[in-house]
Amino acid sequence: MLEKNKIYRRKIEDELAKLLDRRELIGIKGARQVGKTTLLKKIYDGIRGQKSFVNLDLIDIRRAMEENPLDIVTRYKKEGKLFLFLDEIQRVKNAGEVLKIIYDEFPDVKIFFSGSSSLELKENILPFMVGRAFIFELFSFDFEEFLMARDEGLARIFREKNESFKKAMDGDEPQPPSFQQEFLSLLKEYLIFGGYPEVIKTDSREIKELILKNIYSLYIEKDVTAHFGIKEIAKFEDLLRMLAFRNASMLSISSLSSSLKISFQKVEEYLAILRHTYIIHLLRPFYRNMVTELRKAPKIYFLDLGLRNAILNNFTKFDYRADNGGLLENFVFRELFTSDYSIKYWRTTGKAEIDFILMKNEDLIPIEVKLTETKPGKAFYSFINTYKPDVAIMVTLNDFGKDKINSCTVYKIPAYYL
Template sequence: MQFKRTQIEALLKWKKSKTRKPLILQGARQVGKTSLVKTFGKLYFKDIAYFNFEEEILLKELFESTKKVDILIKELSVIHGKKIEEDTTLIFFDEIQECNSALNSLKYFHESKKKYAIIGAGSLLGISLGKQISFPVGQVEFLDIYPLSFFEILDSTNNKLYKYAKKINTIEPLTELMHSNFLNEFKNYFISGGMPEVAKKFTQTLSINEADKILKSILKSYNHDFTKHTNKIDAIKIGYIWNSIPSQLAKENKKFIFQTLKSGARARDYEYSLEWLIKSGLCYKVNLCKKPFLPLKIYDDLSAFKMYVHDIGVLRVLSGLEANLYLQKHDFFTEFKGDLIENFVLQSLKIQFSNDLRYWTSEGKAEIDFILQYQQEIIPIEVKSGKNTQSKSMIVYNKKYRPKLRICYSTKNLSFESGLLNIPLYLIDRSKDFIDLILYQL
């Protein structure tokens, strides 16, 4: 089964750009960067010249021996087995973080003014780039790759529902039958998450055990990265933070508390480990917003934040939650952990909006799960695991700041009333469209 990735459109836009630069794909391990580029190459190029710096030792020697583009292309053509052509051959440097010289060579390719189409990708690339003191600013482009969204999977598993969802152009409730069908499909995503290998296995077999085997294997690979790419002390600290995220999110107050990691733990002792997880793409950090005014960034309280995981399936297994225990429950989403749903909302919104999300509190009396800055509007967002969308925190926020638009994600049907837009969880990938529609009408 081949999932259609929406980022293909971004790659095509990059290909057609008259000012195209070498492109670097960033994202966590196993989110599908390699398969995405190979699919893109097959669709839009005559040839793909694939080079893996983890598997081919001679590549590193080549890039360390010269900076001349003509020589590099000549030698790469020999390795590839055919001539690499400008514009019609996609050059793909996989695991490029394994070779600093290859990373730095991207600026020489750009400066050469030749029309070679080059994409670099790799695991932990964000960390490698952070170490590249001489890395050419402005000489490359970046594209973030995330786990599969619900819609990307739905497009393959139930194309009729997917097309129906894409055609919705009014904020009105769906029929109860449609609403129920969408919730049933979404339940499967909630179990498997969006890691491509896991989603493929689960959609083919509907076996939670098989999906969980792969998820547990992915977790092992992450733990291996902790020890392989850092020293022993930092690896232990990274592990402390990573393994604490489920319990941190399960608290009523989800603010990340360092003291829960171990007795006497202090924030300054874990700064590097925290940044490592964020730059690796495994975790997302959501800062506290002291005041919900424009621009949000200047009102960040950097001492208070929440931590989330990049994929809901990974978080579920990291939390030790057995999906089989909840699958037969009458109200699956109410029974299941609400913090997983909150994590799902964040990972889905990260794909759609360029601005980072924040959260807001009011002297311990109220907490808004997320705050979004979009089109000069500050939009408060609440997440509910059931159909009850009443929120004391949202009432407090609304009285204090009177926002044009408020959003609640829940299992309740699509609706808009008195400034509150309720988006059912299964339509979260249409959030930007619905917000645009409402703001245009206001």
């Protein structure tokens, strides 16, 4: 049974814990409602000593922070060290300068801050924070965090399987699967509803849908309209729906411009907003041959599939969808995206394509995503013959096995290993 008011552990907490005693500021950026405030409050609750949590959505506090930031510290600081938590820092004008002033003037103040726009942080905050801050990104729950909330026992098994998947990329044998149907059932739920914390906390499909629609509505209202000042909201939403339909496909800005009847530059502007507010990611191609391999065109992926499905208002169960192949590919991207690997895709001018290329040190590992077990396609053979990797991966819903292509070992891995 899920506990509505329970605060579930995030994997990033271990990294943050190592930095609590250091002088530098700690910044957490991420999309709206992924749990930034909850994470800050959890850190706040775990700190013994003088501390203060400041909500910068409150106009009076925000104005005081803008006009005289030293007064904020004076108000909350007594003798000794103060842990100061600033939530939604992007709401403050000249936030970077404000943070720098506090940091420089109060060596015994440890600042934590959160923000919802990476563009705002990049332009107005980070230039003042060089050498002064550690910045972390928080996303919606990945599959492991989702399992930790739903079934801690399965989460422990997942970690073992995931570790064996990582070792397989170094040439070791992966562990065979277990509890396949339970993993598969939870994976299919995750593929439809994604990993927003409030979505995970309810068992009701109806409430999950309602929460996701509300998150989307608030994003359009507060981020797109109020913060970025976009006036052609209908065009922006049309673009977002078109991207959702073309999920896991190559992106053509000129095609989008023509279909939506808006300028090339306007499409670029809207895409930048979507990237910097953590809605989409544009995956760049891998290439070494300047003639036969694509070098520029990115592929489009969503950072949360629940929100992607809310944009389309399509919460049909996984087994009955026409887009389930794209959903599975996007899931694999999402899991690899937050891993330690550098990730690209590969496509030739002859349209041979590999979904993902992992780059680890000097090694290349091609990964192809298939709904069901099939023989590797011509592109797989082409890449292996050209680059001669030691290991290649085929990710499917539930298949497990091993093949050989020349000297390359090809592992078939269930998606719930990732």
